[in-house]
Every structure is written in C-alpha cells, then in structure tokens.
Amino acid sequence: MTTRRTAGLRPAIDATLARRLVDTQFPQWSALPLELLEPAGSDHVIYRLGDDLAVRLPRHDGAIGQAAKESAWLPRLAPHLPLAIPVPVAVGEPDFGYPWPWAVSRWLDGEVATTESLGDSPGTAVQLAQFLTALQAFVPEDLGHAGLVGGEPGGRDLADRGLGAEHLAGEPLAERDRATRAAIAELDGVFDAAAMTELWDAALDAPAWGRPPVWFHGDFHTGNLLTVDGRLSAVIDFGGLGIGDPACDLTIAYTLMSARSRAAFRTALGVDDATWARGRGWALATGLNAYTTYAAVSPRVAAQTYRQITEALIG
Numbered sequence: 001m002t003t004r005r006t007a008g009l010r011p012a013i014d015a016t017l018a019r020r021l022v023d024t025q026f027p028q029w030s031a032l033p034l035e036l037l038e039p040a041g042s043d044h045v046i047y048r049l050g051d052d053l054a055v056r057l058p059r060h061d062g063a064i065g066q067a068a069k070e071s072a073w074l075p076r077l078a079p080h081l082p083l084a085i086p087v088p089v090a091v092g093e094p095d096f097g098y099p100w101p102w103a104v105s106r107w108l109d110g111e112v113a114t115t116e117s118l119g120d121s122p123g124t125a126v127q128l129a130q131f132l133t134a135l136q137a138f139v140p141e142d143l144g145h146a147g148l149v150g151g152e153p154g155g156r157d158l159a160d161r162g163l164g165a166e167h168l169a170g171e172p173l174a175e176r177d178r179a180t181r182a183a184i185a186e187l188d189g190v191f192d193a194a195a196m197t198e199l200w201d202a203a204l205d206a207p208a209w210g211r212p213p214v215w216f217h218g219d220f221h222t223g224n225l226l227t228v229d230g231r232l233s234a235v236i237d238f239g240g241l242g243i244g245d246p247a248c249d250l251t252i253a254y255t256l257m258s259a260r261s262r263a264a265f266r267t268a269l270g271v272d273d274a275t276w277a278r279g280r281g282w283a284l285a286t287g288l289n290a291y292t293t294y295a296a297v298s299p300r301v302a303a304q305t306y307r308q309i310t311e312a313l314i315g
Helices: 015-025 066-080 122-137 155-160 173-186 193-205 246-255 259-269 273-294 299-314
Strands: 034-036 044-049 053-058 088-092 102-106 214-216 225-228 231-235 242-244
Touching: 015 034, 015 044, 015 053, 015 088, 053 066, 066 088, 066 102, 066 122, 122 214, 122 231, 122 246, 122 259, 173 193, 173 273, 193 273, 193 299, 214 246, 246 259, 246 273, 246 299, 273 299
Parallel strands: none
Antiparallel strands: 034 044, 044 053, 053 102, 088 102, 214 242, 225 231
8 A cells, every 4th residue: 555655756776776675585586696677667677587587676656566466366367368477476575765565476588579570460469359358257256257355265365455356446547537638738739639539538438348347457568468489478567457347458459459450359359339449548548648758758658659649549
C-alpha cells in the first residue's frame, strides 16, 4: 500500500543499491554479477543477475504492489498459457533507504518483438489471440467467475494479503477521460484532433463489458513480448494483471500489428464491436499518455507511440 510518506516518491536506484539489497537479503547470489538492462520500462529498473535471474526494483509508488501480485498469481497462470511467462523466485524487502518491496524472477531469453519482424504476420496475431483466450479462460477456485474473494479455500487468505479481487480490479476507461482530452488538445496538429475526439467519444459510448469478468494482462504491448529466432516465445511484465473487462489488452493490435494481421487477431479472438471500440480507446489513451510524457526525451518512445496512435485512428 502506498503511504503518504512515499506517495509521489521516485527513489534513486543504482547498481550499488541493487548490489547491497541482493547481497544482504539473498547472500546465496552475492557472487553473481549484476548488469543493468537498458532500455527498461517506465515502472521498474531491471538488472540481470548472473545468467538465470532478473532483479526488478519499482521506480515509483504506482508499481509497488506488482512484486507480491506476480508472486501470487504467475505460478498459477503459467500452466494454462501457451507462451512462457516470468517465474517469480523471491520478493525482497525495503532497506538502505529504498522504500518498497522488489522482485527476483527467472531470466527469460529473447529479443523484444518488433513491428518490422512480426507486425504483418497473421500467424503471430493468431498466437497472441490464443494467449489472451487462454488467459481469459483461467478461473482460479478461490476467486470464481464472479471475481469475488471468499467462498472457497484460499480466498480469504488472498484478501488478507491484498491479493484478492479488489486488488485486481482494472481501471475504468472513463477515468482517463480528462487526461485524454487534455492530451488531444495538446497534440492537435501532431495528430488529427477531430478524429481522436471521435474515436474517444465512441470508446466511452460503447456498451460496457456485459459478461463475467475475465483476466487481462493490463499492459499488453510490443515491449512486453519476447521472441526467439523470430518467433514469439514469452510475455513479460504482468504488473497490470487484473480481472474485469479485457478490452485494455487489445492495445497490442495497435502497437504491433498491421491492418492485415489486426483483422486476423480480431477474428481469432472473437471480439465484438463494443469491445473493439473500447480497445481502440485504450490504445489511444495509453498512446497519448506515453507520447506526452516521454516522447520529448526518448526518440524510441516517440516513434512507438506515434505509430500506436496512428494505427488506433486507422482502426
């Protein structure tokens, strides 16, 4: 839980801190070298620890619950999914002025997926649809279809650890309305503001998810897919994992896919018009947020999010 004392904090994280945390809390790994992974995501600083492990330290308070959530749920999800996902190994404690829990997981080999290599591949699009279908089908006994804690063995234990359904609830798309409209106005001229507003209004007006809540990855974009020998091999970074409306995971259709592969993805996943409209809204909102926050300082992010927004406008 974020406390008032740490809300908004962005602690300094460097190799010295990471080394001290590992060596004092997990001395069995003290002889393993640490190597900074760049570029990492916006939520964590990541170090490779030896050949087989990765250390992830949250950058900000919005990411501090991810270590416990992944430790609780990824081992249960993994047997049901057709691609590899991270294997949690340990959760570290705050120390040396670093205020939050942090994680150690198994290292997953692979290169980050790119639009150049996989973007126009209907086969890859179908693989991703199959992954999401399997994820959405997982129903743990202690949450059930209703997504509610209790009633089955283990449910109350999850709630007591802050890992029950209330901790897994996704953010409603409408909560991004003010920020998204502000970004549309700010970027008028870079993108077509009228077209973005039309897309956004349609997403908010689309009927809500009317079926039982299902699992979603929550940050399903190109940077969280790994490939080996040009083929999908793993999905990483489940910090946004939750239960509810899966439309947020349709963002992958706009960060990775061409119009051709996007059509194959939608058909394989069986997405209805309302969910597709909300998914376009998620792609626009997250793309605009990243563009306004990072594009000025990162050409890589600028290019990725420019494509994401443009593809969302194409549909």
